[in-house]
Amino acid sequence: MSPSTLRQSTCALLALSLVTTATAGPCDLYDAAGYPCVAAHSTTRALYSAYSGPLYQVQRTDGTTTDIAPLSAGGVANASTQDSFCAGTTCVISIIYDQSPRGNHLTRAPPGSAGSGPAPGGYDNLADATAAPVYLNGHKVYGVKVAPGTGYRNNDAKGTATGNAAEGMYAVLDGTHYNGGCCFDYGNAETNSVDTGAGHMEAIYFGNCNVWGTGQGSGPWIMGDLENGLFSGQNAKYNGGDPAINYRFVTAVIKGDSSNLWAIRGGNAASGSLSTYYSGPRPSGYYPMKKEGAIILGIGGDNSHGAQGTFYEGVMTTGYPSDAVEDKVQADVVAAGYATSS
Ligand SMILES: *[C@@H]1O[C@H](CO)[C@@H](O)[C@H](O)[C@H]1NC(C)=O
Secondary structure, eight states: OOHHHHHHHHHHHHHHHHHHHSOOOHHHHHHHTTOOEEEEEESSBOSSTTOOSOOEEEEETTSOEEEEOBSSTTOBBOHHHHHHHTTTSOEEEEEEOOOSTTOOOBEEOOOBTTBOOSSGGGOOBOEETTSSEEEETTEEEEOEEEOTTBOEEETTOSSOOOBTOOEEEEEEEETTOOOSSSOOEEEEEOTTSSOOOTTSOEEEEEEOOOSSOBOSTTOOEEEEEOSSOEESSSSSSBOTTSOOOOOSEEEEEEEEOSSSOEEEEEEETTSSOOEEEEEEOOOTTOSSOOBOOEEEESSOTTOOOOOOEEEEEEEEEESOOOHHHHHHHHHHHHHHTEESOO
16 A cells, blocks of 8 residues: 555545544434424534534624524534624524524514513513523533513424424423423414414423422423423323422423323433433323424413523424434433533
8 A cells, every 4th residue: 555545545534433423413313213303493502413504693782683603513602702792782692593404493472362572562572692601511602591571482483293293302401490480481382372272382391380280399390381281291280200300401301292192201411311201191182282383482382471491402303202312312412511610
């Protein structure tokens, strides 16, 4: 072998090993398992290993905007862009981009049947862009801190589950920021911001609202917001399998099949694996489902906006993801290294 041939094959080998060791993101894992992401939202990192587009947009009080991108394809958000753009003024998060090919971006939520938001036109507030700093493997990034009155929505989402179709979703949240108001949600909701009845939603809820379902202790709990109720299992009220959460970073999973099956799973987003808190038949009156396919963050389907919480990343999929692929996604979340200091 000539020195130049040797050099070439060494380069080829290096390139190959870079490709094969590139860490798959959550949506690479769902896609490979046959449950493609139809929405992928995060202000902290890319959720596909090849994604290098914008993660979110910030807006200054003077109205000007800029996009925040990952430091590299598949990487963490470049918080320096935000820090320099927002220096000496305040910024809100004006768009949370969908990293999936569907273009299901989240923007300020409009008024709904539960009432108007506090912003002009009855819209909800936007989150303070600097209110939820965290670190991903030592890199400073920002989450979406939802104060009561804050909400994001897309009432024209493409590719999300409708009717009784199956879907899955996960979100990484701040387990210490919650309240008993309705409803800190991420997931599938009504397309007209009106409460259209039981089964018209299927979203992750996190908090200690005890008006509908409850789990162990005094919460907070991961529950399913299925409309006209937060559910901790099959019973309309108490389900003892749903534990109170006490992790700083929480992975929350809700999924609903086209058969009469749904599940609640969760775990510590900074270590360990997911547990299944419920898997079984839907509550009475919730099969078949009547999902509408809009996407909400931080509010209820009818724009109830009394809740608070903090969102770091989340996706929605088609199909009913296997526990096995969700377990791989949890491992990817843990490897992302969520922490409160560098
Ligand atoms: C991150 O953002 C800063 C500030 O906008 C910029 O100067 C820098 O080039 C960005 N880094 C990368 C890797 O894009």
